[in-house]
Amino acid sequence: MMKNSYIELKLKNQVLIRQRSRHSMNNKIKQLGLTTLIKQGKFHFVEIIATSLPKKVGSIFEGNLN
Numbered sequence: 001m002m003k004n005s006y007i008e009l010k011l012k013n014q015v016l017i018r019q020r021s022r023h024s025m026n027n028k029i030k031q032l033g034l035t036t037l038i039k040q041g042k043f044h045f046v047e048i049i050a051t052s053l054p055k056k057v058g059s060i061f062e063g064n065l066n
Contacts, residue, residue, distance in 0.1 A: 004054050005049045006019065006055060007046070008047075011042065018057050018059075025045075
């Protein structure tokens with residue numbers, strides 16, 4: 001079985017951004033201009049290894065993450 005791994009940026013249990021690697025997550029954070037908000041510590045990162053179907057990757061700011 002193939003394992004799918006993701007990293008998520010969450011705020012109050014709401015997934016804001018989901019990416020496949022920390023590098024792509026950092027790029028997305030910089031692209032969206034969230035760097036200063038992340039440094040304030042209101043968000044938290046969750047690294048997930050999922051063994052089920054692939055999850056959508058993206059962000060709610062782009063309207064493509066369910």
